Amino acid sequence: MARITSGISFQLGDRSVNRMGYGAMQLAGPGVFGPPKDRAMALAVLREAVASGVNHIDTSDFYGPHTVNQLIREALHPYPRDLTIVTKVGAMRGADASWNPAQSPADLTRAVHDNLRNLGIDTLDVVNLRIMGAVHAPTEAPITEQFAALAKLQQQGLIRHLGLSNATSSQVAEARKIANVVCVQNHYNLAHRDDDALIEELSRSGIAYVPFFPLGGFSPLQSNTLSRVAKALGATPMQVALAWLLARAPNILLIPGTSSVNHLRENLAASDLALSDEVMRQLNAIGGPA
Ligand SMILES: NC(=O)c1ccc[n+]([C@@H]2O[C@H](COP(=O)([O-])OP(=O)(O)OC[C@H]3O[C@@H](n4cnc5c(N)ncnc54)[C@H](OP(=O)(O)O)[C@@H]3O)[C@@H](O)[C@H]2O)c1
Numbered sequence: 001m002a003r004i005t006s007g008i009s010f011q012l013g014d015r016s017v018n019r020m021g022y023g024a025m026q027l028a029g030p031g032v033f034g035p036p037k038d039r040a041m042a043l044a045v046l047r048e049a050v051a052s053g054v055n056h057i058d059t060s061d062f063y064g065p066h067t068v069n070q071l072i073r074e075a076l077h078p079y080p081r082d083l084t085i086v087t088k089v090g091a092m093r094g095a096d097a098s099w100n101p102a103q104s105p106a107d108l109t110r111a112v113h114d115n116l117r118n119l120g121i122d123t124l125d126v127v128n129l130r131i132m133g134a135v136h137a138p139t140e141a142p143i144t145e146q147f148a149a150l151a152k153l154q155q156q157g158l159i160r161h162l163g164l165s166n167a168t169s170s171q172v173a174e175a176r177k178i179a180n181v182v183c184v185q186n187h188y189n190l191a192h193r194d195d196d197a198l199i200e201e202l203s204r205s206g207i208a209y210v211p212f213f214p215l216g217g218f219s220p221l222q223s224n225t226l227s228r229v230a231k232a233l234g235a236t237p238m239q240v241a242l243a244w245l246l247a248r249a250p251n252i253l254l255i256p257g258t259s260s261v262n263h264l265r266e267n268l269a270a271s272d273l274a275l276s277d278e279v280m281r282q283l284n285a286i287g288g289p290a
Pocket residue numbers: 022023024025026058059088130165166185186211212213214215216217218220238239255256257258259260262263264266267
């Protein structure tokens with residue numbers, strides 16, 4: 001088993017995490033709904049991630065729903081002291097697997113308690129408010145009521161740190177008037193670069209930027225340039241896509257998702273892949289100027 005060796009860490013409030021983490025969403029069944037297709041493999045992926053040095057796992061109680069948090073608990077509880085589990089609230093699943101906004105203070109409070117119960121802990125390390133404007137694109141709308149509800153739960157000791165997901169720059173500013181924001185989790189990868197400016201802005205404030213769909217999500221990234229660069233480096237395209245993100249900005253934390261131990265190993269090894277300035281220039285051209 002390979003360990004993450006070049007694990008430069010980043011502070012999420014008082015929690016120090018390796019920049020190479022793991023996103024648990026792919027452990028649920030098809031459509032992020034129901035039980036995993038291979039339960040033993042799901043548990044093995046979680047255990048190997050932590051044994052390999054991953055100390056930042058991204059999850060939500062709406063993955064499954066409940067299933068993914070219950071798998072994390074079964075695989076890893078009692079949790080290592082250095083493990084930071086980041087969850088998100090703000091949606092609930094319909095019986096038809098739909099994703100529905102659940103943003104009232106009562107909804108958010110229920111979701112925090114669901115996460116605590118299914119993860120088997122008394123305090124959540126980090127909770128992101130998942131803003132539900134458009135599904136994968138931030139849209140402007142006030143978030144004060146929702147974020148204030150989470151800040152109240154933080155004051156009650158149920159949450160250590162707060163973050164945002166699917167957020168605009170002005171929503172980050174709005175939230176920071178209410179409570180400290182340690183991370184922002186938005187859609188971003190080599191080919192989807194809408195947040196270039198937001199990443200720099202957050203970096204100046206010491207806030208982590210955590211791209212979701214770092215490998216392209218449900219349709220993994222495909223690019224001739226990416227394949228050519230990967231071949232020349234003796235790496236895989238997915239490894240190059242992750243190494244590009246690590247090189248892109250120091251406040252980027254990775255949570256690539258996989259339901260496969262082999263893909264997990266491949267992804268973690270990307271933290272050892274160095275990219276030259278010339279390679280970065282070629283990769284930057286895939287999605288526009290960085
Ligand atoms: N805040 C939000 O709204 C939001 C939205 C989406 C996701 N997330 C979080 O972000 C994490 C990452 O996003 P994601 O999992 O959706 O997408 P992703 O990491 O971009 O890609 C996952 C997909 O890539 C495949 N894959 C992974 N490693 C691979 C490899 N080495 N080679 C080939 N294929 C590979 C996976 O299939 P296999 O399972 O077969 O490996 C899966 O289909 C999630 O797990 C979740 O925690 C958050």
